[in-house]
Amino acid sequence: MTLIQAGRDDIGDCKGIRFVQSGSKDDEVVDTVRAIKEYVFSKKYTVRDRESSRNVGFGDIAVICRKTEHCRMIRDACEAEGIPAYLQGDVQIMSTREGKLALAWLRYVNNERDPWAFVPIMADMDYTPVQIKAAVANPKLIPQILVDQREELYKKRRRITDLLTSLFQFYSLDNDVTQAIISTMSSVHRGSLLTISDVIRIIENDIENRSTYPVENLIDTKAVTIMTMH
Known part of the structure; x- marks a missing residue:
């Protein structure tokens, strides 16, 4: 074992290294x-x-x-x-839970009957497989909380930054990843004619290609x- 010493003398005894072995x-x-x-x-x-x-x-x-x-x-x-x-x-911010939630909600805002939208949203909210299957068979059984939130987000469909900010507030999510997603999508959407469908494709491609973005x-x-x- 090599003894690792601090390269600075001014920190005194405030130095050390620790190894922990885990089973899995x-x-x-x-x-x-x-x-x-x-x-x-x-x-x-x-x-x-x-x-x-x-x-x-x-x-x-x-x-x-x-x-x-x-x-x-x-x-x-x-x-x-x-x-x-x-x-x-x-x-890979789009592969995180936050990124996948953003994708699902954008799809749901874009098409309220898209099962690839509301199914992952319901699954994340811990709805049972029986409830999810029923909603797929009959979209009228989609939980009202999702319907109400979609209506609020739909009003902001032309303002991606506001839409994503409201979405993450709905989940009480405010961290480095949500900030990176909002910043990235805002820069992509700013000054362009991109639609929600275009943004959805960008996120899907990022997930498929394992694209990475700087997170600070x-x-x-x-x-x-x-x-x-x-």
């Missing part, structure tokens, strides 16, 4: 979140901040993963535990950074 990928996510919470909440760890020392905060922690998929798993787990975290670097911390600088090692 899912266990690794759990262990990572547990380690983050220990670093912050135990108050046993300090960092050197200019002339003084202070307790470790979320913004002092970075998690490095091999693949973007694993980054998303850890980000989602952090979010579930109330830990502020964001993805940094190039991310636009929400909270005091958040855990999650990135790939590449």
Whole structure:
């Protein structure tokens, strides 16, 4: 084992490296979140901040993963535990839950009887397979909450930025990925004659081609950074 030493003398004893072996990928996510919470909440760890020392905060922690998929798993787990975290670097934002919700709702706004629209929306809301199958057979059985939300979004169909912002507010989603999606779609739609159908095709192509977009911390600088090692 190689002993890793800090390259700066001014941080004193505020240095170290820790290895944790996990039994599976899912266990690794759990262990990572547990380690983050220990670093912050135990108050046993300090960092050197200019002339003084202070307790470790979320913004002092970075998690490095091999693949973007694993980054998303850890980000989602952090979010579930109330830990502020964001993805940094190039991310397949349209392949995230947020991206797929945007695609489904755009399809639903574009065509209220499109099963490829309301089915994934209902599935995400944990409607049962029986309820979803009934809605496919009879669109009048689509939950009223979806119908009402579609009516609100339809009013903004010519303003993609407003539409997506309202959509994510409906889910109380406000994170680095939603900001990146809104920014990307806004720049694509701005000053153009693109229709919702065109935007739908762009998102579908991005998912199929695994296109990536830069994601930065636009929400909270005091958040855990999650990135790939590449």
